Amino acid sequence: SQDISPKAIVSDACASYSTLERLNRNVKPALDELTQTTDFFSHYRLNLFHKKCPFWNDENGMCGNIACAVETLDNEEDIPLVWRASELGKLEGPRARHPGKSVQKALPLRPLQGSLGEDVGESCVVEYDDECDDRDYCVPEDESAASKGDYVSLLRNPERFTGYAGDGAKQVWDAIYRENCFQRSSFPNSAKLGRDTSPRGPAAMDFKAVIEAAGRQQVLEQERQHSPLTPFVAKTGLEYEDECLEKRVFYRVVSGMHASISTHLCWDFLNQTTGEWQPNVGCYVSRLHKFPDRISNLYFNYALVTRAVAKLKPYLSQQQDYTFCMGDPDQDAVTRAKVMAVAEKAASVPQIFDESLMFKNGEGPSLKEDFRNRFRNISRLMDCVGCDKCRLWGKLQTAGYGTALKVLFEFENNDKPEVPILKRTELVALFNTYARLSSSLSAIQKFRVMVEEDETAK
Numbered sequence: 001s002q003d004i005s006p007k008a009i010v011s012d013a014c015a016s017y018s019t020l021e022r023l024n025r026n027v028k029p030a031l032d033e034l035t036q037t038t039d040f041f042s043h044y045r046l047n048l049f050h051k052k053c054p055f056w057n058d059e060n061g062m063c064g065n066i067a068c069a070v071e072t073l074d075n076e077e078d079i080p081l082v083w084r085a086s087e088l089g090k091l092e093g094p095r096a097r098h099p100g101k102s103v104q105k106a107l108p109l110r111p112l113q114g115s116l117g118e119d120v121g122e123s124c125v126v127e128y129d130d131e132c133d134d135r136d137y138c139v140p141e142d143e144s145a146a147s148k149g150d151y152v153s154l155l156r157n158p159e160r161f162t163g164y165a166g167d168g169a170k171q172v173w174d175a176i177y178r179e180n181c182f183q184r185s186s187f188p189n190s191a192k193l194g195r196d197t198s199p200r201g202p203a204a205m206d207f208k209a210v211i212e213a214a215g216r217q218q219v220l221e222q223e224r225q226h227s228p229l230t231p232f233v234a235k236t237g238l239e240y241e242d243e244c245l246e247k248r249v250f251y252r253v254v255s256g257m258h259a260s261i262s263t264h265l266c267w268d269f270l271n272q273t274t275g276e277w278q279p280n281v282g283c284y285v286s287r288l289h290k291f292p293d294r295i296s297n298l299y300f301n302y303a304l305v306t307r308a309v310a311k312l313k314p315y316l317s318q319q320q321d322y323t324f325c326m327g328d329p330d331q332d333a334v335t336r337a338k339v340m341a342v343a344e345k346a347a348s349v350p351q352i353f354d355e356s357l358m359f360k361n362g363e364g365p366s367l368k369e370d371f372r373n374r375f376r377n378i379s380r381l382m383d384c385v386g387c388d389k390c391r392l393w394g395k396l397q398t399a400g401y402g403t404a405l406k407v408l409f410e411f412e413n414n415d416k417p418e419v420p421i422l423k424r425t426e427l428v429a430l431f432n433t434y435a436r437l438s439s440s441l442s443a444i445q446k447f448r449v450m451v452e453e454d455e456t457a458k
């Protein structure tokens with residue numbers, strides 16, 4: 001039912017494909033400039049190695065070991081070591097540890113003694129700790145400085161083909177789509193499922209119960225509907241077209257993120273025969289071109305994040321709200337100008353996503369907490385991704401969408417008039433997620449031309 005011709009409208013967003021593509025031609029250079037030339041937006045802090053997968057046993061479920069990687073590529077042992085999945089998924093470049101509270105107090109006078117690289121103004125990279133908010137759509141980092149994670153260069157670790165596949169990757173995607181099974185109000189406790197009542201979220205043990213409960217509820221619901229779906233199989237995109245707006249939006253965000261990841265791995269693909277990195281049209285056709293609904297969800301995400309960035313624009317210009325480079329006024333001003341350039345372009349089109357329609361009527365208001373908790377579970381699931389680079393970009397993008405949802409649904413909200421200021425990691429994740437979507441839109445357009453050329457040549 002999805003048409004992706006330029007004039008077609010991206011449903012749930014008030015824009016056609018061609019409008020979004022035109023906007024992207026305007027926004028992309030500014031986004032690339034921001035994410036590729038500023039210290040603030042080219043480094044990300046995250047807890048990449050110290051969190052266990054809270055949903056299943058890492059050793060059985062993860063696919064980060066060499067034996068599992070062998071399964072994912074034909075004749076892996078024939079492939080030079082540097083091109084093997086286990087190697088491709090590793091992080092590159094110097095990393096700096098979180099500075100800890102005492103060093104933070106010393107900033108900005110004494111930049112962190114780290115190892116991020118000679119050209120990096122580290123006072124523009126490290127983050128001050130701040131408190132979390134119950135309006136977050138992502139899981140806050142642990143309180144103790146020791147587990148606050150590392151700073152990673154996003155430029156040194158581009159999102160691209162890693163060879164991570166097989167049962168480990170499938171298990172994560174399946175679990176992500178399972179989060180989409182919102183309960184109908186006729187079922188008891190529906191809003192409580194996956195509820196995260198403590199400020200730091202439930203203990204790890206609770207997640208298993210939540211997943212099991214979700215599975216049980218889903219089976220019950222399927223039996224009730226005489227659905228042909230087998231237990232634990234998430235609904236497909238088309239089945240979501242009949243759902244209410246909120247559930248559909250949830251599904252589309254997840255599917256659009258998946259589509260964007262697939263686009264990057266197909267665009268920056270390793271030809272393991274020649275050792276060259278190049279676009280793989282066959283990969284694009286089998287994962288995206290044949291599934292216009294996935295492409296539509298990717299464009300939908302572009303519209304949604306554009307709207308969030310446009311909505312954030314008035315706050316970004318205010319120095320009292322956001323400082324980009326502590327102790328370095330010149331870099332601070334340059335970074336702010338680059339952020340504003342992106343925000344102004346995002347705000348240059350009429351509103352393309354109307355968040356005020358969500359969580360309003362019917363079961364809408366009760367869905368909001370459920371929606372937020374489910375999104376938090378997806379961000380927790382990223383700790384189950386068994387490839388470092390994939391986990392880095394998976395975590396960054398879930399945090400980016402979480403931030404976009406927070407801006408859309410928690411800013412200028414009548415019940416809570418004060419605006420929650422975003423943390424540094426949220427801002428970096430939001431703008432880099434926008435940049436990922438922007439480069440996906442651009443790659444999809446080029447892939448489309450390649451497919452047409454192939455068809456003409458036949």
Ligand code: FAD
Nearest residue numbers: 160161162163164165169172173255258259265294390394
């Ligand atoms: P998958 O992409 O694993 O999809 C599984 C199933 O989901 C499909 O069979 C289909 O039924 C359904 N599906 C697929 N796409 C969509 C969609 N857009 N919407 C709805 N349903 C869909 N690999 C890399 O090479 N580089 C990376 O950076 C990378 N990052 C990853 C990040 C995460 C969080 C995860 C979980 C995986 C990542 N992977 C990455 C692995 C990659 O996403 C695939 O899992 C892998 O390439 C195997 O692909 P597949 O063809 O088996 O289908």
